[in-house]
Amino acid sequence: MRTVADGRLGRRKRADLFFRVLAAASAVAVLLSLVLILGTILWKSVPALSLSMLTQTPRGGFYLGKEGGILNAILGSLYLAAGATVLAFLLSLPIALYLNIYKGRASKAAAWTRFFLDVLWGVPSIVYGVFGFIVMLAIGLRASLLAGILTVALLELPIMCRAIDEVMRLVPPELKEASASLGATRFETAMRVMVRQSAPGILTGVLLAFGRGIGDAASVLFTAGFTDRVPTSLADPTATLPLAIFFQLGTPFPEVRQRAYASAAVLTLIILLISLAGRAIGRKATRHVVK
Amino acid sequence: MRILKDALARRAMGLVAALPGVLVLLILVGLFLKSKAILGVEPLSRLLFSSAWYPLKGQFGLLPFITGTLWVTVTALVLAVPVSILAAVYLSEYAPSWARESARPAIDLLAGLPSVVYGVWGVLLVVPFVGGVLAPLAGVQSSGYSILSGGIVLAIMTFPTIIHVTLEVFASVPRSLREASLSLGATRWETTRHVVLRKGAQGILAASVLGLSRAFGETMAVLMVVGNVAAAPRSLFDAGYPLPALIANNYGEMMSVPRYDAALMTAALVLMLIVLFFNVLARRILARVEKRAR
Numbered sequence: 001m002r003t004v005a006d007g008r009l010g011r012r013k014r015a016d017l018f019f020r021v022l023a024a025a026s027a028v029a030v031l032l033s034l035v036l037i038l039g040t041i042l043w044k045s046v047p048a049l050s051l052s053m054l055t056q057t058p059r060g061g062f063y064l065g066k067e068g069g070i071l072n073a074i075l076g077s078l079y080l081a082a083g084a085t086v087l088a089f090l091l092s093l094p095i096a097l098y099l100n101i102y103k104g105r106a107s108k109a110a111a112w113t114r115f116f117l118d119v120l121w122g123v124p125s126i127v128y129g130v131f132g133f134i135v136m137l138a139i140g141l142r143a144s145l146l147a148g149i150l151t152v153a154l155l156e157l158p159i160m161c162r163a164i165d166e167v168m169r170l171v172p173p174e175l176k177e178a179s180a181s182l183g184a185t186r187f188e189t190a191m192r193v194m195v196r197q198s199a200p201g202i203l204t205g206v207l208l209a210f211g212r213g214i215g216d217a218a219s220v221l222f223t224a225g226f227t228d229r230v231p232t233s234l235a236d237p238t239a240t241l242p243l244a245i246f247f248q249l250g251t252p253f254p255e256v257r258q259r260a261y262a263s264a265a266v267l268t269l270i271i272l273l274i275s276l277a278g279r280a281i282g283r284k285a286t287r288h289v290v291k
Numbered sequence: 292m293r294i295l296k297d298a299l300a301r302r303a304m305g306l307v308a309a310l311p312g313v314l315v316l317l318i319l320v321g322l323f324l325k326s327k328a329i330l331g332v333e334p335l336s337r338l339l340f341s342s343a344w345y346p347l348k349g350q351f352g353l354l355p356f357i358t359g360t361l362w363v364t365v366t367a368l369v370l371a372v373p374v375s376i377l378a379a380v381y382l383s384e385y386a387p388s389w390a391r392e393s394a395r396p397a398i399d400l401l402a403g404l405p406s407v408v409y410g411v412w413g414v415l416l417v418v419p420f421v422g423g424v425l426a427p428l429a430g431v432q433s434s435g436y437s438i439l440s441g442g443i444v445l446a447i448m449t450f451p452t453i454i455h456v457t458l459e460v461f462a463s464v465p466r467s468l469r470e471a472s473l474s475l476g477a478t479r480w481e482t483t484r485h486v487v488l489r490k491g492a493q494g495i496l497a498a499s500v501l502g503l504s505r506a507f508g509e510t511m512a513v514l515m516v517v518g519n520v521a522a523a524p525r526s527l528f529d530a531g532y533p534l535p536a537l538i539a540n541n542y543g544e545m546m547s548v549p550r551y552d553a554a555l556m557t558a559a560l561v562l563m564l565i566v567l568f569f570n571v572l573a574r575r576i577l578a579r580v581e582k583r584a585r
Contacts (some may be wrong), residue, residue: 016478020385026377027386027394030454031446034401037412044415091307098304109308115574116311121503122570124508125561126535127318131561133542134321154314161311185297208403215405218510218535222542241408246511249411264411268404275400 038268045265048258054266058228066206073244075230077267080145080240081214084152088160088213089206091153093195096164097138100171101190114165120158126218128155133222146234148224152213160209167201168194200281209280217242241267324559329553338557344521353556353561358523359438359531360562363513364506366442366527367449371506372499374446382454383461384483410515413444418471418516426528433528433583436518441531444512447503456501460494460580497576504569508562510535532543534562 056069095113111272132151141147171194179189195202217240225237226247241263248260329338329351329453340351382391421443422435464487472482488495518530538555 012478012481016480019480019483020381023377023381023385026374027381027390029374030378030450031394031397033450034351034397036416037404037408037447040412040416041408044297068562091310093308094304095310097456098301102301102304113308113311116315118574119315119567119570120311121502122508122566123318124510126508126538127322127563127566128511128540130542130556131318131321132452134325157314158311185293187297187300188293211403215403215407217405217407218539221539242405242511243398245407245411246515249414249515251465261415264408268408271403271405271408272400273394275403279396 018034024285039270041261041264044258045262048247048255048262051267053259053262057230062083070239070244070259070266071232072228072243073239073241073263074266076145076238077214079231080148080152080220080224081210083145083149083156083175084156084213085160085206085210087153088156088209089172090206091157092160093202095161096168096191097194099165101176101186101194102166114233117161117165118272119160120154124218126221127156127225129219129221132219136223142235142239143223143225144235145224145238148220148238148240149234151219151223152216155216155219156209156213159212160205163205163208164198164202167198167205170201171197203281204278207274207281214274215242215267217246241270243274297369317463319414319560319565322556322563326553326560329550332550338554339561342523346551346554351549351550351557352416353534353554353558354536355521356524356532356534356558357561358419359517360535361509362438362524362527362531363445363517363533364442364503366438367445367506368499370442370446371449371453371502375450375502376495376496379454379457379461380480380483380487381457382439382466384479384487386422387529398454401447402455406448406509406512407515409448409512413440413512413516417443421528424515427447429528430478431496431528436530436532437518437523437528438531439527441513441517441533442527444516445506445509448509448512449506452505453498453502456498456577457495460491460498463494463580464490493576494580497573497580500569500573500576504566504573507569508535510539514539534558538562 047185053069054074055071058068058070059070095117099110099113119206132154134145135141135150136147148223175193175197176189179193181184184192220243224240224243226239227235227237228239228244233239245260245263245267248256248263251257324576333351338351339357340354340356341350343352344352344355356425382394386394417440418435420435420436422433422441425439426433426435426437468486468490472486473479477485513533514536517533517536519532519536520530521532522536524531538558541551541555
């Protein structure tokens with residue numbers, strides 16, 4: 001009798017152990033894929049990574065393996081993502097404030113706005129690219145920095161909005177009530193209490209959207225154009241890092257493909273930096289926050 | 292004066308808040324108007340279910356691309372769903388808290404990596420691996436640029452989405468339920484299987500659907516490793532040509548061929564509608580789960 005019970009318990013314990021190991025292995029596999037991606041990209045980029053790569057624009061025959069660098073793409077991407085992030089922020093902040101100050105948590109209008117934000121969040125970037133292109137043609141804009149900024153801003157809007165909305169939801173209602181009881185209008189509460197209280201979270205959301213914007217290729221494929229020069233005005237076409245990587249990888253020359261790996265490493269490092277900065281802000285910049 | 296400012300701000304913010312809805316509508320209308328040029332002359336069934344893709348002859352059958360998308364997405368999900376759910380089980384049920392804390396930034400980073408970077412990595416590692424190791428093992432010839440490579444890269448890209456949502460679902464299962472099960476002598480795994488997974492079943496479904504819609508629209512990474520041959524694939528080692536890749540590859544040259552433009556717009560519209568459907572589905576399931584948890 002005893003041995004039967006022992007046997008059953010033993011089997012149950014073995015099943016527990018088995019699934020424990022399986023689950024742990026899955027978690028390790030996920031982490032390992034990240035390490036593998038970062039490792040491969042950085043390791044492969046070493047032979048081609050050089051200072052001139054970062055500080056020069058492409059010279060003649062760059063795409064055949066001659067001299068030059070990808071400064072045009074690095075700066076182009078930074079301009080484009082910065083512009084798009086500013087634009088998206090100017091739209092996201094009012095939306096998030098409206099959802100959290102003027103509309104109650106259960107209101108229909110707020111629920112619909114959140115629903116549409118979710119829908120936009122799921123729209124593939126290639127669709128944004130096509131849509132941006134349609135709008136561009138409709139208003140007579142050529143492929144340019146401005147068109148790229150507009151398209152990427154659309155892509156960033158739902159990401160940033162949701163992030164800001166999430167942190168604003170966490171602001172304790174007592175703070176809003178305290179502000180209101182002191183005679184502040186809702187607009188004043190919004191600007192002086194909500195924004196300040198959720199500032200670190202807002203900044204993290206902005207960085208998140210910036211990272212998404214700088215890395216996206218499909219949305220700028222038709223809208224931003226591509227050029228070897230650094231853009232000097234909003235109407236100029238501009239190169240972007242993701243597209244530079246894509247085009248360099250598409251050539252048959254090994255030297256140029258090497259540079260594609262190096263460019264990918266540059267983009268990865270930018271993303272890493274942004275994500276580290278986001279974490280640091282999330283932890284540190286809480287000086288003015290009432291807990 | 293202050294009240295006036297408040298009223299003004301309220302109006303202005305309300306106006307901006309209508310933007311997301313307007314935008315969704317504009318995208319749909321814009322794509323529809325642009326695809327009308329071909330929807331008017333070709334029956335929709337021929338566009339969607341014909342596999343004759345000869346743009347120069349004016350034949351635009353999207354079937355090879357739709358099947359290509361389906362193959363890649365299903366492959367990705369078959370790989371990603373079990374691994375993601377098990378990883379979430381580990382992180383939420385078994386892992387010590389330090390492991391849970393340090394896994395979070397890693398998963399966020401995985402979500403934040405640009406799709407071109409995934410693409411480059413796929414070309415460097417996954418494509419040679421599929422072409423040089425897996426294909427000979429399966430006894431077939433393959434260049435490596437195949438549905439399987441696309442699926443593997445895509446699976447890794449969908450890990451963060453599925454893990455993230457699943458973790459949230461698990462967190463909403465009350466701790467007391469787990470404790471009750473454990474105190475009855477159930478092992479960790481039995482508790483996970485009969486309590487956590489059962490309670491969270493719908494949420495896990497929603498997480499997978501969200502992952503699916505993410506995978507469906509992914510463009511660049513897949514485009515770079517999948518081979519892009521406009522024929523319906525017959526095995527995992529064949530090249531495929533998903534819808535987003537079709538749009539991305541051909542948009543520049545489409546102007547010269549009549550109705551090509553409209554055919555690509557139809558492709559974008561189909562993509563948008565499918566993704567929209569899955570997204571709304573997932574959100575509705577999640578909203579229901581959330582309501583029940585309260």
